[in-house]
Amino acid sequence: AQRVTQPEKLLSVFKGAPVELKCNYSYSGSPELFWYVQYSRQRLQLLLRHISRESIKGFTADLNKGETSFHLKKPFAQEEDSAMYYCALAWTSYGKLTFGQGTILTVHP
Amino acid sequence: NAGVMQNPRHLVRRRGQEARLRCSPMKGHSHVYWYRQLPEEGLKFMVYLQKENIIDESGMPKERFSAEFPKEGPSILRIQQVVRGDSAAYFCASSLNPSGTQETQYFGPGTRLLVL
Numbered sequence: 440a441q442r443v444t445q446p447e448k449l450l451s452v453f454k455g456a457p458v459e460l461k462c463n464y465s466y467s468g469s470p471e472l473f474w475y476v477q478y479s480r481q482r483l484q485l486l487l488r489h490i491s492r493e494s495i496k497g498f499t500a501d502l503n504k505g506e507t508s509f510h511l512k513k514p515f516a517q518e519e520d521s522a523m524y525y526c527a528l529a530w531t532s533y534g535k536l537t538f539g540q541g542t543i544l545t546v547h548p
Numbered sequence: 549n550a551g552v553m554q555n556p557r558h559l560v561r562r563r564g565q566e567a568r569l570r571c572s573p574m575k576g577h578s579h580v581y582w583y584r585q586l587p588e589e590g591l592k593f594m595v596y597l598q599k600e601n602i603i604d605e606s607g608m609p610k611e612r613f614s615a616e617f618p619k620e621g622p623s624i625l626r627i628q629q630v631v632r633g634d635s636a637a638y639f640c641a642s643s644l645n646p647s648g649t650q651e652t653q654y655f656g657p658g659t660r661l662l663v664l
Contacts, residue, residue: 443590475655482551483591483639483655525590533579534643534651535604538590 441466443528445539452516453547460511460542462500462526471529472509473536474500478522486511486524496520516546550575552642552656553622560662567627567634569659573642580623581653582615585637594638597623630663637661 442465452458464470474486487495489502489509500511509526526539553572561567573580578599583591594607597617617623627634637660641653
């Protein structure tokens with residue numbers, strides 16, 4: 440069965456420090472992976488998807504099939520990055536999502 | 549585009565009552581997903597609907613829960629005879645045409661259900 444694990448419930452860093460939010464998945468097929476973000480008092484929104492290989496707001500994520508990971512990274516964290524981050528796996532033709540438990544990122548000034 | 553709308557944003561029910569949660573997808577979207585987030589957990593898929601059709605309800609509890617997406621009007625998630633364990637945040641998402649796994653789902657603000 441498919442599963443997404445985010446081992447860190449809370450992550451705190453100082454402004455300007457590098458940040459890495461971990462995500463591991465379990466899926467026997469070809470995964471489609473996403474990172475969603477929820478800022479305070481806002482709705483859940485897509486941050487990036489692995490197939491696009493894009494960088495959004497300075498964040499990148501590389502799919503490592505050998506380690507079954509899709510960690511989210513940013514070299515220099517900003518205070519406005521403080522939010523809840525969810526890693527998600529899509530595994531049907533209609534995009535049904537399996538979410539991790541989420542990581543609350545706090546960036547201190 | 550106003551985005552995905554959900555109402556009510558907060559709903560309080562007593563045990564045994566019914567809860568009706570509404571979701572209006574983004575304009576032009578005809579695909580709706582419902583997810584539930586229990587306290588301290590991630591979002592879990594409940595049901596996927598297209599207009600007038602339930603495509604995948606594998607995440608729906610077998611009893612008391614039902615969903616619909618009529619030709620006109622919002623999608624509705626209905627919970628009959630609510631119990632305390634139904635207290636959760638219920639999120640709706642819509643997409644334009646999920647022809648593949650990469651189609652973006654746009655989420656609503658959620659409905660927080662509290663069962664007393």
